[in-house]
Amino acid sequence: MKKQLNVSAIKQGTVIDHIPSTALFKVISILKLDHCKDMVTFGNNLDSNVMDGKAIIKVENRFFKDKEINKIALVAPHAKLNTIKDYEVVGKYVVEIPDEIQDIARCFNPKCITNHENIDTYFEVISKSPVALKCRYCEKITHQDQMEIK
Amino acid sequence: MNAKNLISITDFSKEEYLRIMDLAADFEANPDQRLLDGKVVATLFFEPSTRTRLSFETAINRLGGEIIGFTDSSSSSVTKGETLHDTIKMVSNYADLIVMRHPLEGSARYASEVSDVPVINAGDGANQHPTQTLLDLYSIVKTQDRLDDINLFMVGDLKYGRTVHSLLMAMSHFNNPIFNFIAPPELAMPNEYKLYLQSKGMRYFEHTEFTDIISEADIIYMTRVQKERFPDPVDYEKVKNVYILRNKMLKHTKDNMRILHPLPRVNEIHTDVDSNPKAYYFDQARNGVYTRMAIIAHLLNLK
Numbered sequence: 001m002k003k004q005l006n007v008s009a010i011k012q013g014t015v016i017d018h019i020p021s022t023a024l025f026k027v028i029s030i031l032k033l034d035h036c037k038d039m040v041t042f043g044n045n046l047d048s049n050v051m052d053g054k055a056i057i058k059v060e061n062r063f064f065k066d067k068e069i070n071k072i073a074l075v076a077p078h079a080k081l082n083t084i085k086d087y088e089v090v091g092k093y094v095v096e097i098p099d100e101i102q103d104i105a106r107c108f109n110p111k112c113i114t115n116h117e118n119i120d121t122y123f124e125v126i127s128k129s130p131v132a133l134k135c136r137y138c139e140k141i142t143h144q145d146q147m148e149i150k
Numbered sequence: 151m152n153a154k155n156l157i158s159i160t161d162f163s164k165e166e167y168l169r170i171m172d173l174a175a176d177f178e179a180n181p182d183q184r185l186l187d188g189k190v191v192a193t194l195f196f197e198p199s200t201r202t203r204l205s206f207e208t209a210i211n212r213l214g215g216e217i218i219g220f221t222d223s224s225s226s227s228v229t230k231g232e233t234l235h236d237t238i239k240m241v242s243n244y245a246d247l248i249v250m251r252h253p254l255e256g257s258a259r260y261a262s263e264v265s266d267v268p269v270i271n272a273g274d275g276a277n278q279h280p281t282q283t284l285l286d287l288y289s290i291v292k293t294q295d296r297l298d299d300i301n302l303f304m305v306g307d308l309k310y311g312r313t314v315h316s317l318l319m320a321m322s323h324f325n326n327p328i329f330n331f332i333a334p335p336e337l338a339m340p341n342e343y344k345l346y347l348q349s350k351g352m353r354y355f356e357h358t359e360f361t362d363i364i365s366e367a368d369i370i371y372m373t374r375v376q377k378e379r380f381p382d383p384v385d386y387e388k389v390k391n392v393y394i395l396r397n398k399m400l401k402h403t404k405d406n407m408r409i410l411h412p413l414p415r416v417n418e419i420h421t422d423v424d425s426n427p428k429a430y431y432f433d434q435a436r437n438g439v440y441t442r443m444a445i446i447a448h449l450l451n452l453k
Contacts (some may be wrong), residue, residue: 107256109255111254111255111276112254112255112256113234113252113254113256113257113259113260114256114260117235118233119235119260135256136256137256137257137259137260138255139158139255139277139278140255140277141342
């Protein structure tokens, strides 16, 4: 079968691959790509050998720092980044859940102050697989199945 | 923003616990030390808690400080829709210290980030109430003359009771404690605390019956079994009279044993215990004043 690119190639920038289809718009929001001036193309519900439908995002002229890209690990734990220069892949990176997470997830505790005032959430990651986050404020632990992205 | 705060019992080291114990003993021996002369302390009670507020206000008065604040949020600007952020920002311009009680969990930590002056958490929902734990520790050291090698029995609601969780964390800083948990299965000590003790190599035993095993206790820490904690009222009816301490049960307990309770009690300690010299819960409440004087003096570097 002829291999075909579903989303057109970029000259230079970053390709974020292996995003779960359900997480595409969350990743766009976390990386603030909806406010980005550079060219962004994305595809969703693409065939994948390893996951049940994937999404891919290509951002022209943009290179992410590890800390910046790791923010998406909560919603796209298997995402892979390819850095492109002159249409060639010059770097690869697999996202990693950071030790601290700022203002991405909600605290599951309805009585936590972060669910009542307009403030950033902060979590200490006490387990990466499965994910468990300890809230800096109410000290309760939000488990993966309770997690909601802000 | 670099003020020293007391928000969670884990904010203090063992050395700081011991310093608070020493300061509390000093204030008990010499209560009239006007160290807060000319200073203003704000007591912000976003929900009523008469016992805790009176204890703090007595401590502040004994130290010679002035008090501003409110006793419940209906008498504050919160009813006008002011955020906690703005209330704390404003008050930290007026006061040298903020004592805060709030129904939302994590509110005290947040207030300490917003405030320019130290914040003491006087209870944030079901989360933390560290000054209660420090007064519990002071009551233990005062009655046992040590904090090491304590055989501590905790009785009642060990699942939701924040006081027992914080006391467990605090006692784990000391050598060789033995924990005995007595609770119905519905209100048993949560796993995370048992795992914590295991990780520190500390001994604990779990019981569902309140029997003569208490003869080994140095401290019996009683808590209320609250009806609203049970999803099924039938379950509550089954256990409501099982975890009641009566005077006749104290016959074979050790001479040094003392009974603590964070108060208020309902029926879990029978009134026939009150006249027993081993009943210590009212003295424990008095210790709260000295302990809070000590905490204030420590946080404001007054001693």
